[in-house]
Amino acid sequence: MNAILLTGSRVRLACQDAQETSLAFARWQRDTQYVRLLSTDPAFPWSAEKIKSWMVEEQEKPLQDEFFFNIRTIPDDLLIGFVGLHEFSWAHGDAWVAIGIGERQYWGKGYGTEAMRLALQFAFMELNLWRVSLGVYNNNTRAIRSYQKAGFQIEGLQRSAGRRAGQVWDICFMGILRREWEKSLE
């Protein structure tokens, strides 16, 4: 039982302080490319106050059914993004992972991949899940490559699931099984 969870070499997964995190999220949301790649929700600049109120409401629930972390760099401790496990199907050992790197200058440099690896280690070694799922826009090739590096396999495409910027996007579903994750560590 010696594995150090949640800390890598260039990033660590940390708590989400509602005050600090809501300010960061509000700032990141002004980058609409980030927002539109991140989810299917319509892009909209929510206030930090509003975001904070959602976070506090979630964190004060008696039964926490989400594990969301902030991604902080090592050694500078800069908050660059978030990663979380949610939508648990506990009886089946399945959950969804969501990740976003809000600070653009940290895209394409391996920070996201390392954060994802830490999240998977948490999912398989602490939550003892059987598999982890995710959805990503098919044209977000940088993200797909990162997820593949972390061990995810493509499981299909939801066709025309997103309409953005006058284009029709597919949503790529990916999944990683526990034994595939174990193998990826070898």
Next chain:
Amino acid sequence: MNDNLLVGKLVRLSAVTEAWPEAIARWSRSSETFRLMDSGVSSPYSVKATKDMFDKEFQQEKPNNFLFTIHMLQDDQMIGDIGLDGIRWTHGDCFVGIGIGEKQFWGKGYGTDAMRIILRFAFYELNLHRVSLNVFDYNPRAIRSYEKAGFTHEGRVRQSLNRAGRRWDVVYMGILRAEWERMNAGQ
């Protein structure tokens, strides 16, 4: 996938309705029944008290608990309750608790049948790894029933109870998924 998961040979498990708090109040009037099931002070509950408790407790959803009432198959009478509690999903562990409310239904296999149903539920629907229980050592009928259902003795908390002028242990038992599967192999 055709078995009805919640139906056994003698009993079936059903949702908890308002009839349950009424029954609890009735059962609590027997101190013998109460003392077998509960380490709290034996005292008869009013229907109002149990109904208030029921309304309060059942307000929110409880994803980590599964409580059922036990009904006889022959006439659908509610004779007790059984539930899984304290599910720790990441460890695949939980506690089971059962009570047959009326003495006339003890020792007839209803409890053992209900326990069989809930173990199948725990292992084949919730996919848990093990089920735990505790039982008072002055309840040998229950202990025998649990042994028959496949539980192994895992320890005892010595002299944990003080009743009727003497000390008693609380016995802990458990069953692992692999043990349960071996027991049911070929069925």
Next chain:
Amino acid sequence: MMTIEKSLYEGEQICLASIDHENDPQIESGWTHDAEYIRLLGPEPVRPLSPAQIKKKYEAIEKEIEEEKNSFYFTLRMRSDDRLIGFARLNWIEWNHGSGHIELGIGSPQDRGQGYGSEALKLLLNFAFDELNLHRLSASVPEYNTTALHLFQKAGFQVEVRRRQALQRDGRRWDMLHLGLLRQEWSP
């Protein structure tokens, strides 16, 4: 041809209808005691519910429809005597993408295999494409639910995603299938 006169709700034998808060809870409570019914619908662990709990569920459903404005819930009823036989739901509607998710269930085994599911699906697709003007629909089906799989495929859905081993029941693993239907693939 779709015209304003053609009923959105009426099929041949069944219809889409509203919830009867008085009488439906008792019937639906019965369905939830049939483990096979719950297991066919999806991954939610089997949990029998009392009529009181179902009533609360109905209230929450209508509250969500009113507040979130991204779902629609119908009861399925026999046209002949208004008997409740199942439900149909359109949810996870993302208006900006014109997408939604479909779910339906026929509560009692005796009512299955009668074509009611096909009729309900037809009505639901018509509602989604012709009233909500959606552009694509999804459905999720556990791989062991071959009846539902055929039902959706016959209506034009394609299997798009296979989430491997996403379910575990009765001691073995099963895949979760996600199907999709685009408006241009739908024929009314």
